[in-house]
Amino acid sequence: MKRLLISLAATLWVAILPAFAQGSGPLRIEITEGVIEPLPFAVPAFLPENPGASQLAEEITRVIAADLANTGLFREIPKQAFISPVTSFSSPVQFSDWKAVNAQALITGAVSTAGGQVTVKFRVFDVFSENQLGDGLQFAGTEASWRRMAHKVADAVYSRITGESGYFDSxxxxxxxxxxxxxxxxxxxxxxxxxxxxxxxxxxxxxxxxxxxxxxxxxxxxxxxxxxxxxxxxxxxxxxxxxxxxxxxxxxxxxxxxxxxxxxxxxxxxxxxxxxxxxxxxxxxxxxxxxxxxxxxxxxxxxxxxxxxxxxxxxxxxxxxxxxxxxxxxxxxxxxxxxxxxxxxxxxxxxxxxxxxxxxxxxxxxxxxxxxxxxxxxxxxxxxxxxxxxxxxxxxxxxxxxxxxxxxxxxxxxxxxxxxxxxxxxxxxxxxxxxxxxx
The missing domain is CATH 2.120.10.30 (TolB, C-terminal domain)
Structure with missing residues (x-):
């Protein structure tokens, strides 16, 4: 799979993966000075693609969810409300299950580790239009940089839904x-x-x-x-x-x-x-x-x-x-x-x-x-x-x-x-x- 690598730092890179793209939808938070109803989003635990990635996958998921929820613009749907689990990063999304719990945005991802390196890939979906928002992204770096990778994912999600640049990786x-x-x-x-x-x-x-x-x-x-x-x-x-x-x-x-x-x-x-x-x-x-x-x-x-x-x-x-x-x-x-x-x-x-x-x-x-x-x-x-x-x-x-x-x-x-x-x-x-x- 062809990857366009953009240097982020000595221990962190981002790759845009065109194969993940499936179109774009109308999901968007319009930020004004009035009262904003937070947008409900679901972020199932990112899937560990090898046994050593389980803990990091859970921690990365939690940081992404906290970044978005703490803005006041998003509201996380609790895991207990999920109807069915996500078992494969490449499987088609069962949008009806996410519509049933009123998720408007869905974030799915996977994490793998090898030789002290971590790879995180993710996709963002507009549940009600049943479209993927933009291209999927992949981040790779050392295990020590896992929080930066989580913040980068949250920045990308925030940007695609609000139209503004993010601020979490700071x-x-x-x-x-x-x-x-x-x-x-x-x-x-x-x-x-x-x-x-x-x-x-x-x-x-x-x-x-x-x-x-x-x-x-x-x-x-x-x-x-x-x-x-x-x-x-x-x-x-x-x-x-x-x-x-x-x-x-x-x-x-x-x-x-x-x-x-x-x-x-x-x-x-x-x-x-x-x-x-x-x-x-x-x-x-x-x-x-x-x-x-x-x-x-x-x-x-x-x-x-x-x-x-x-x-x-x-x-x-x-x-x-x-x-x-x-x-x-x-x-x-x-x-x-x-x-x-x-x-x-x-x-x-x-x-x-x-x-x-x-x-x-x-x-x-x-x-x-x-x-x-x-x-x-x-x-x-x-x-x-x-x-x-x-x-x-x-x-x-x-x-x-x-x-x-x-x-x-x-x-x-x-x-x-x-x-x-x-x-x-x-x-x-x-x-x-x-x-x-x-x-």
Missing amino acids: RVVFVSETGPKNARRKRLAIMDYDGANLQFLTDSSSLVLAPRFSPRGDRVLYTSYDTGVPEVFILDVASVGRRKLANTGGMTFSPRFSPDGSTVAFSLSQGGNTDLHSVPVNGGAVTRLTATTSIDTAPSFSPDGSQIAFESDRSGTQQLYVMPAGGGEAKRISFGQGRYGTPVWSPRGDLIAFTKQNKGRFHIGVMRTDGSEERLLTASFLDEGPTWSPNGRVIMFTRESQGANGAPALYSVDISGRNLRRVPTNNAASDPAWSPLLP
Whole structure:
């Protein structure tokens, strides 16, 4: 069987198998801002094609089902409701059995193992039109990469039904916190988007803040107090090697990569002023982008790299502004009641997420890039620091609970304001930053 192999990583590949294609059907979730009835789907346990694949087949199936169900757009039909089992990947689907349990989408698959390698193949069906959706796909890689393969399957299913790209095969870098509230120890950590595969990138010997991924997800910017004052460092995720971004003679913080990864915008506090600056990632002259007596911070590039959103108190209160990426006249875009901060441009380019404080409550919200159509998605004692999923559908943020024992945790919410969920972490957690889809 002819296969078109596309490299994903050193240990993971995807192959498109044209022989699986059988046409396409009309099944589609239309995502709007209104109430959405989750689409019922069935995912029978993927079939082990050799004895050593049984456990992995079950685990892969569970991750796929969890990825889809946790979006709030899909509802898994329990296994107890199935009328007949799937016993062969190549056998024709008995659509009447799946119609009887009201499954609208059916996902079937098989898993095989050999010599430490795993192969996963799957198909997606529109049950009521009795059509396969697109081509079947096959993923192959090491046993250690089985979760990535499951996320890749879920991304493909999500994309075929919603028409949007997925976001499951991605990671989140954040600040992991331990110890009492008045003496927290913080270190950088990285995990899969769903909390699995946790790894620590730094120790807790010095305070760390505001990690931010590079556009390829291979490097992380963050602020460290390792030298006693806040300075921006850049860390290689694979080697965990790090270096200081630039020698500026002042306090540096709130870094952010440009979309092409060549430049970093950051805040520099020097001589009583806090302004935005930029510097080439690989070294060079530091360029001043703003020159006011106010505090300008939290820069975020537009996806095309032409503009920067940032927060400033130049109008007397903390508000959001947009200016050309190379500096120049800034235009205020926030005009609602309260204070606004931490703007982050959506990967789609159509929205800016932000933190808002008003009347003693904190909110995560979104607005158009000109400040119109402001919508608040959350409200609590303390919500802050939004970060976008790779497809611009979901926002992750920090929520801190009240009281002496209060602690920060990571939460996510759909941009419609639906499906608020806590993201599992081993310890208290803050300052999340979502990676792009993994290569």
